[in-house]
Amino acid sequence: MSTPFKNVIPAGHVHIRDNVVAKGNLTGISEKKDIWAKGLNLPMQAEHMLFAGCGYQQMKYVEGMMSALKSAGKMGMGVGRVVGISKAFSKVGINLTNMTAKTMASKEDPYTPVLVSSVNVLRKLGITPGYLHETEPCCGSPMYYAGFEDDYAENARKNYRIFKDAGAMKLIGIVPGCTSALKYNYPKYVKGYDLEVYHILEVIAEQLKNSGVRPKVQEPLKVTYHDPCQLSRYMKITQEPREILKSIEGIELVEPDAEQVGRWSTCCGGGNLETSHPELSERMGDRRFEALQATGASIIVTNCPACEMQLSHQAKKTGTDIKVVDILRLLDEAL
């Protein structure tokens, strides 16, 4: 791509942008988008269309590659370099990403089951979502954060046509970053944008209130909630996840200092920053994990694939028993 970029824009961001433009997903791996949905019988059209996003589906590859590289002593390698290496190989015709990614993929994959859980939860609460399956595009938000405004705008307009052609009217997003892009950013670049966008937790909180269903867990759990930046400050959703957690019988919610929760929640350093500044991202993860650990909770609950990857890495690194669980999986088991 453009040489001038190489000298200025962090390489990782450039690679991700190239992947989104060329392959329609973050890592450039060619894989069907809807493998996770096998057996769920999601219709291509429905009043509420699920937007799954690349995040949960591809985290296992990213995590696998990164931990393989970290254990090989290459700490300085962020997601950006990882992706860059695979691009170099692709130039000589070897789809290294596909090959290694699949062999190196994290044996534990807590990410794709979140998508399955999201469908289960919606169905249990009376909503039958649809899904665009293979035709689901990438929201492109990493490009926006990296400053590639024109590519982002073009992608947004292209995606809008895809949604409209598929007859979608209401979107339910799961990844906070994607949902915030679809709701708040797309209207800036797409004339006459008329899609209604919700985050799944908004929908769930509403349904729980109206349905009178009482979720509960098998044994009492002390949990703490980590607000993802995109959810708390971009989507401004801080009450709903707490309402959901408080409605689950057996859950005790403990929180860090009031100046570090909700709209003031401290960033864990995962996501876009890891691409360009991996060491800084690691230190931010240390700080946030320490604050969450100090609550004494046995489970950190959150709702963002990047946060989950960062915090589980922290849990593993510090050797504690704390588990990082997505709120949708927790709720799925409790319903």
Add this chain to the structure above:
Amino acid sequence: MGTPEQIVADLAKLIGKENVSGEIYERISYGQDAAQPDLVPENIPIAVVKPTSTQAVSEVMKYANNNKIPVYIHGAGTAFKGSPKPKRPGSILLSTHELTSIEPHEEDMYYELGAGVNIYALEKLFLSRGYLLPMCIGSKFSSTIGGAVSINTIGHMVDVCVGKIIDYVMGVEAVLPNGEIIDTGTRSIRRPAGLDMTRNFVGSEGLFGVITKLRLRVLPEPKKGYVVGFFPELTDVAHAFQKYYWSKFPPPLYGELLDKVAAKAPFELRGMGEPLGHMALAITVSHSQREADELAEEMVKIFKSENAVSAYVVHDEKERKDLWDARDNILNILQATDEKGGLVMAGGVESAVPLSHLDDVLVHLASGHEYQALKDAGTFIYGHIGTCDLHGMWVVPVSMPPEDRARISKAAIQLESDINLKWGCASGEIGQTASRIPFFKKRYGMAAHTMLMNLKRAVDPNNILNPGNLEGEGYEQ
């Protein structure tokens, strides 16, 4: 004197390279202060140092003095009147941010604090121990106790109720311009009579030394009553507070004014609707809740007798927080936007006036002056009316060209000087150096200014410590 790179290297050897930065963007970040305009390239400091101990501060000052390098001292660099910005090229910016020791001595009723302790953190600490921090500073989330003490300010609180902060500073540890370390004052709650060198550093605006530690006496947190009132005219608010004092009631801890126009944006931000008039807030205090409540009721009575359209004691916790935040976060008033995309402060006045002239000054600030540039800008009037300290702020769209904005800034400085000269007073909050030197000379005469210059030269013969501030460089009229 060596090159900038050599100086950075020398400083790194002296105090540790993790405490020194010669990086351009770091130097810009520390060199800029909270006043417009932007930092000029020639005056960007050549090094930022963050010494972690008094000894390290001493090493830096010794080095700077031997090599005649100007040193500018920052707490957080948030002063408004132009004093934190370097006035000379080739300077070292010394930040006290790493001097954060906190040593309780509650059995002797004081805390020993590093100059870099954050004011908000200190406020919370004291509250948790049952003490009141006798200052209410708008910038408390970023500013330091050393900075406040070097200006001898208590911000929004009422001097005649709690005194100025010097009344609580039992002693300081300071580094002189030549690097020598001095300890002053006492460890007794009775301070020395006669010569007490604490006074040479507290309130001397960084002219004679760098305060590195201070002993701060604690006082118990009093019981409080909270009063709000909305008035049709600014002069009504003035009359209310005059009446309160002339009735010989004990002074309130806090007495604030926010004009109706200025209150609009902060109210909107908090979903509080339209202000019913010019807002006055007060906190009455006593050792007993009963007396605090009685005084609050008296205040309400007086407000009502001076035309308040609404006045009452505030009981609801959320309402109290909203009202007080609306006033304390004064920068919120700049959130009122115009069609051109945002407002910016072009000029400000701060003056602590005689009690009997509170109303005259309000009229003068609002419309009685002759500066057309100010009349054309948007005017906000607010301030610590309970301590007779009034503010004016003139705001303009951000798109206004810098030359026009500079004209307004100059006019405001002159208006402030006019007010202080006419009514025989001075500013009560943010210090007297830098942009206020022209006024200082007029108010106290050249003999006074020369005396200070002589003292300065005697203590700092190479004029390396915050040079240019006493001279008023950059603010000549």
Add this chain to the structure above:
Amino acid sequence: MSSSDLQHLEKEITDNIQRCWKCRMCVAMCPTYEGWFSQSAAGRLMAINLYIKHGLGDVKTLADLIYSCAACRRCQERCRELSTDCHPADTILKARQYLVRKADSEEGKD
């Protein structure tokens, strides 16, 4: 991107930064702050401001600083609550758009 478009973007960014009071309340909020002011919204804004106005520093160091922001908006939340609401996080993202466009417009020039 034509140079007048770049100039327009420069004006938008520097105008916004004029609304910054340099109150530094964002500094303690920034999760990347590790003791140095440049590691904050205030620091990043001052950097891009003087880069645009006086060409200070170099674009690679500037980009490293601008991209070390996590875009978490904690500073923006604080600025809205306590200060002038100058949108520091959004301005930093705008600065990234500026850096991309600037690099783009220099493509082909050697």
